[in-house]
Amino acid sequence: MAKITMREAISQALMEEMDRDPAVFIMGEEVGVWGGTYAVTKGFYDKYGPDRIKDTPIAENAIIGGAIGAAMVGQRPVAELMTINFGFSAMDYIVNQAPKLHYMFGGQFTLPLVIRAVGGGGRQLGATHSQTPDAIFAHFPGLKVVSPGTPEDAKGLLKSAIRSNDPILFIEHATMYQVRGDVPDDEYLIPIGKSKVQREGNDLTIVTYCKGLELSVKAAEELSKEGIEAEIVDLRTLRPLDMEPVLESFKKTNRAIVVEEGWKSYGVGSEIVSRMYEEAFDYIDAPILRIAQKEVPLPYNRTLEQAALPQVPDIVAAAKEVLK
Amino acid sequence: MAETINMPKLGFDMAEGLLVRWVKQVGENINKGDVLAEIETDKATVEVESSASGVVLQLIVDQGTMVPVNAPIAVIGAAGEKVDAPVADSGKQKAEVKVDEKPIPAKPEAAPVTQTVTTPQPAEETVEKGGPVKASPLAKKVARDNKVDLSRVQGSGPGGRVVRKDVEAALSSGAAAMPPAKPSVSMPMPSVVPISHEDETIQLTKLRRAIARRMTESTTSIPHFYVTHEYKMDAVMAMRKQANEYLPDNEKLSVNDFIVKAVALTLRQFPNLNASFAGDKVVHHGAVNVGVAVAVENGLLTVAHKDTDQKPLRQISNEVKGMVRRAREGKVKPDDIEGSTFSISNMGMFDVENFAAIINPPEAAILAVGSAREVPVVEKGEVKVGWRMKATISVDHRVSDGAEAAQFMQALAGFLENPVRMLV
Numbered sequence: 001m002a003k004i005t006m007r008e009a010i011s012q013a014l015m016e017e018m019d020r021d022p023a024v025f026i027m028g029e030e031v032g033v034w035g036g037t038y039a040v041t042k043g044f045y046d047k048y049g050p051d052r053i054k055d056t057p058i059a060e061n062a063i064i065g066g067a068i069g070a071a072m073v074g075q076r077p078v079a080e081l082m083t084i085n086f087g088f089s090a091m092d093y094i095v096n097q098a099p100k101l102h103y104m105f106g107g108q109f110t111l112p113l114v115i116r117a118v119g120g121g122g123r124q125l126g127a128t129h130s131q132t133p134d135a136i137f138a139h140f141p142g143l144k145v146v147s148p149g150t151p152e153d154a155k156g157l158l159k160s161a162i163r164s165n166d167p168i169l170f171i172e173h174a175t176m177y178q179v180r181g182d183v184p185d186d187e188y189l190i191p192i193g194k195s196k197v198q199r200e201g202n203d204l205t206i207v208t209y210c211k212g213l214e215l216s217v218k219a220a221e222e223l224s225k226e227g228i229e230a231e232i233v234d235l236r237t238l239r240p241l242d243m244e245p246v247l248e249s250f251k252k253t254n255r256a257i258v259v260e261e262g263w264k265s266y267g268v269g270s271e272i273v274s275r276m277y278e279e280a281f282d283y284i285d286a287p288i289l290r291i292a293q294k295e296v297p298l299p300y301n302r303t304l305e306q307a308a309l310p311q312v313p314d315i316v317a318a319a320k321e322v323l324k
Numbered sequence: 325m326a327e328t329i330n331m332p333k334l335g336f337d338m339a340e341g342l343l344v345r346w347v348k349q350v351g352e353n354i355n356k357g358d359v360l361a362e363i364e365t366d367k368a369t370v371e372v373e374s375s376a377s378g379v380v381l382q383l384i385v386d387q388g389t390m391v392p393v394n395a396p397i398a399v400i401g402a403a404g405e406k407v408d409a410p411v412a413d414s415g416k417q418k419a420e421v422k423v424d425e426k427p428i429p430a431k432p433e434a435a436p437v438t439q440t441v442t443t444p445q446p447a448e449e450t451v452e453k454g455g456p457v458k459a460s461p462l463a464k465k466v467a468r469d470n471k472v473d474l475s476r477v478q479g480s481g482p483g484g485r486v487v488r489k490d491v492e493a494a495l496s497s498g499a500a501a502m503p504p505a506k507p508s509v510s511m512p513m514p515s516v517v518p519i520s521h522e523d524e525t526i527q528l529t530k531l532r533r534a535i536a537r538r539m540t541e542s543t544t545s546i547p548h549f550y551v552t553h554e555y556k557m558d559a560v561m562a563m564r565k566q567a568n569e570y571l572p573d574n575e576k577l578s579v580n581d582f583i584v585k586a587v588a589l590t591l592r593q594f595p596n597l598n599a600s601f602a603g604d605k606v607v608h609h610g611a612v613n614v615g616v617a618v619a620v621e622n623g624l625l626t627v628a629h630k631d632t633d634q635k636p637l638r639q640i641s642n643e644v645k646g647m648v649r650r651a652r653e654g655k656v657k658p659d660d661i662e663g664s665t666f667s668i669s670n671m672g673m674f675d676v677e678n679f680a681a682i683i684n685p686p687e688a689a690i691l692a693v694g695s696a697r698e699v700p701v702v703e704k705g706e707v708k709v710g711w712r713m714k715a716t717i718s719v720d721h722r723v724s725d726g727a728e729a730a731q732f733m734q735a736l737a738g739f740l741e742n743p744v745r746m747l748v
Contacts, residue, residue: 254460254462254488281461282461282462282464282465283461283462283465284460284461284462285460285461285462285463285487285488286460286481286485286487324481324482
């Protein structure tokens, strides 16, 4: 096991899949000569050349639309959105075309498309470039939405995504590229659509994913000092959503909070809590709380930005609240 | 084709119901079985299910209106369908609709209490539980599984919410078992420093209000008289013991089951006590439906066992058990609590020697049953040990007189003291 960064893990996944399958190629803004805004594809252009590492115009609808076309004729494009916020410019392709083509053409086409998108706040990029709109995309049947919280998961899930014949939105967090974690030395895949218990505990369940995992692990360490052992279930995939580990954990702890970085209203937490009410009603011993971003456009000012984003103390406080 | 929904009749003495709330509004889609409205009867608020699917075309009565039984309350049909006028109650016309288009009513086992086939079968009724106990769903489940009375559990959660550990604590201390707890022998010594206890005002629940109103009505309008009789219960006790050896745990017969059956058979001989006073006449009910009073959270319900005189003991026992369970869980169906013609209140399990009950209007009588106990008895000049049980009948003097009541009690002894008669 090597300890590598999230950036390295994603790079490795891309490179391994490109080496394995010549149909895999990358397209996006500044992915080639520049090496990617977050340096994920640094060195790729020199290794694979302009045919497989395509710099595109600043036109997201062209990037995603082009990638869809390529996927329909048998290529395996990995299209990059410099930020997920730019995805709104390509919304029709992402939610209205890609998820439905296989269905509407009666299975004549498959769409082996991966859209890598950088989401999340905390880097003072202003209200329009700092959003965590994951729930919006996870709303649409036909589009798989993956968002890992560890390097190991990022690598294994991205490799699975590239090999999948379905369109997949792969959301990475802007502040997590330097997060380090153990990654197996040998090749491995992690199946899409499987939640995972990342930390075991008996007192309460924290359901989370992506950036929320990083925060929740820190919160769990603090809670542990006070004798509270939280079990953390990492969703990893928002659609298809795997509730089994969540419900199993909750049936043990009977208390839960959901941590997400996006806004609370109509969010991932809303979905998780609803499912728990529907599927584990008789196990609820306290209201299930959601920890999420304040309901404002994310401020640029660093102090205000941090105040609006969910933080470790918020999770600790909510955990104690549900344990009352 | 538009279908009319009528005010359902939920008991033989129900003449009208208060339309409390429309759940669906004009223009809304509705499926057969969806809740259309809530109506309030004497005993509870009941949800009225739609017997048709389509669009709500017309709501004929306003919320808060008292509506006679069988009067049309709403029209359901296809979107855009024209409704001429409130459709009058015409059983024949609707019967045709039923035959042509409608499948069998969803709950055919519910006794058809009205003459029209289209009477919607009400949903499970929402008996409003007394001063709601705040408890988590998990705590409620644990309490349910272990028969713990939540109202006796001290909640430790926010705002006094009962959570699982409170129920478990109550379980391990045995303080909250249902039926209502035995007096605790391990009460702590009173503190030397007097603690001041504040007065507490409890708002009446709908059930409590109904009990208050009906019991006041009963004692102020019905001239009660009482006859007490002591029964030799040795034979019933022996037969019960013997019968239960052959029955699975969940079907064991209770003493009360024997009393219910014996009362039903006796009532068949005394139609004047299986009756209702109705101003210038007395109605002798054709069916013998024995009501059994059940203590529920913060109140009392009488579940109505149907055609009791005609059913075997084991069936009576099972049916009453089911109704009692539903009553305690607050899931009683209208049919469970409506239609009794005579009631029994049995406090035998509380070590009660004897008591007198208040008549449950519009019935003519009620039997209050004490505990069956082993007592010294004199037989042929010798003191022996025997099972004895006292029961007191309360009778509406407008309907019957002491002699008839006394004969009823004697006839009842004929069954209780020779229980084999209940089997043949």
